[in-house]
Amino acid sequence: MPPWHPGHSPMTHANAPRGLRLHIGLFGRRNVGKSSLLNALTRQQVAIVSAQAGTTTDPVEKPMELLPLGPVVFIDTAGLDDDSALGDQRVAKTRQAFERTDLALLVTDGAWGPYEQGIAAAMAERQTPVIVVRSKADLPAPEVALPPDLPVVAVSAQTGDGLNALRHALVDHAPADVISQPDILGDLVGPGNLAVLVVPIDKEAPKGRLILPQVQAIRDLLDNDAFCLVVKERELAAALDQLKSPPKLVVTDSQVFLKVAADTPPEVPLTSFSILFSRFKGDLLSQTLGALAIDTLRPGDRVLIAEACTHHPIAEDIGRVKIPRWLTQYVGGALEFTTVAGHEYPEDLSPYKLVVHCGGCTFNRKAMLNRILQARQAGVPLTNYGLTIAYSLGLFERALRPFPGVYEAYRAHRGEGRG
């Protein structure tokens, strides 16, 4: 297994508050394959699934890290699927499961009857999105017309066919307010605390402005009742010297990572805007594991550098000059770089050994997650600018330490885990 491929490792968002996790309700009659589906999704995951205690009629909540969506909870309604005797208690439990569901998977092996119609109607009433999973797609089934107004994904838990399409569907149909990460860094800093943001001003910086991720980070801190010191890399040491106690976090533009790492005391947590944006707009765990593929690169390999937008002046130089230079130095031989921006992103990633994506500050998270899924399907590791820079400069571990779950998962993959 290549090092960037997610296998089994500790949960990375074990402490994510319940409200931040996407709750996926798993509905369907007995024997349609709900458990097999869940197992198939789980088998490919980085997560350890720890089922909570429950009676046979309690929906079981199974939290897991579902790449690239991040922390999710599957609400397994296996105990509620007997529609022949729907007692009062069972009705109440089912309603509870409905209420907790952000996105419903309605599993059917081909049948579409009153049970399925009831679930679909209950979800419609709550404006909760539904994905119909046509299970056992490897087996012949009676052709029954599924409802034309709901998305349908055919999946075989046996062969794995359709699992990736289902992941795309989860990303596409998850409610925007749940799929969006709420915090850029406010959760890492906390109310009443100080972060330091290091913002270099070079000739590419737009005149009289800050770039979007910097503005968004400042705003996110204020929204979280935190505050920040904004400073150029040259004045960082002087600025830190003005503080009575060390900041909770230092965040730097990746371009000046080395200088900032040198000027920031080792005990102060340090990361980069781009790594924060991997978490905010993409999936930090997937992209962290993707960065490990840098070690497998050999001279002559093809690397795709991808920028989300076409108008980001500062990205031009990073993506087209600096990252190729750093990667080339790290690999110790010439690589073949292709740089794409905006909609130029290729359908076929198979020629590439690695995809290095920008932070995606102009993307919504869905777009980035779909690109991560696409790379996963093609078997091509995908990482991002900040992670690549940190890796090339030998600052990877330090830059990940502010994210304990991801840091542990990374160390486990390296064989340096806690156990």
Next chain:
Amino acid sequence: MPPWHPGHSPMTHANAPRGLRLHIGLFGRRNVGKSSLLNALTRQQVAIVSAQAGTTTDPVEKPMELLPLGPVVFIDTAGLDDDSALGDQRVAKTRQAFERTDLALLVTDGAWGPYEQGIAAAMAERQTPVIVVRSKADLPAPEVALPPDLPVVAVSAQTGDGLNALRHALVDHAPADVISQPDILGDLVGPGNLAVLVVPIDKEAPKGRLILPQVQAIRDLLDNDAFCLVVKERELAAALDQLKSPPKLVVTDSQVFLKVAADTPPEVPLTSFSILFSRFKGDLLSQTLGALAIDTLRPGDRVLIAEACTHHPIAEDIGRVKIPRWLTQYVGGALEFTTVAGHEYPEDLSPYKLVVHCGGCTFNRKAMLNRILQARQAGVPLTNYGLTIAYSLGLFERALRPFPGVYEAYRAHRGEGRG
């Protein structure tokens, strides 16, 4: 003279570096009225004109505060205007005056001959803008065709006719890089020093963003090798408590001025974003004196509230609700408010007793200066949001103290001057 009308008072930018002053070269043959023109412009000014020493053939530099342009230097070439005997020394001095000129006033009483053509050609060669001043407009003059490719303003120093048109022309034709104030607040803070920016986040703040003046202020500090602490008003006291020494300046959004004034130690300089923008985008001295008209308002008076742009969500509430409320409380009776945005700005300001303009963050300075001139011509005082709020809340003097020149001019107008 109403209190907002600029009379004579100390120079307000005495320490403005030479390079930041607009240098206006005053050219013309003998007896065309150069001195009268300069005197007429000066008479209306807040400035004390202090001529520097010079020989009769040296161009005399006359620094002054020319409202609303701010600090300018007139290069008076009275000693160079004898074209009958242009000796070597005189040629050299004239060339020096050419080189120092950012904007040329070419004064003629109607003649257009080799002398005027020579000056115009010399300026064209240097890509220096020229305004032709047709002097003595009150006297009949031989109708000579003036060049169609240069702007011409007819002025009578005797009657004052045309002086305001000349001010507009100075604003319109001054080189953009000279007329633009280079600093928002970086010059007040200085390299290696810290400013605190207080940024309230209310329901009107654009989601995930900061408003433009805040971003521009942060960037200006970085451009000046300074740094800043960005904080909400609620966390200000905690943030100040983290600093080993007081900040050089605290800047607040006007909406939370009272709370911030209470939480900022009295010895720490404090002002508002909007007052900084009066200096950056308009003319702080004119607009400070304009604010004094608030004391002359009587119930029933008409007040114009003007917003530069039509899309500024936060300005809506300030301009339409908060400023009217504060002004009404201050005056102690109902005023008649008219609010305009963008291009709705009226041609005729005469119905109004006061114009309260936004900070103009989306304006270029020329546009704002022309509005200040228009108000001056109509005899209507013009001030801005932040100055009005500070005045209404009793924080005017404190908010002006970071600007010593303007503060002194204000105190002189109040009869509290140094002498």
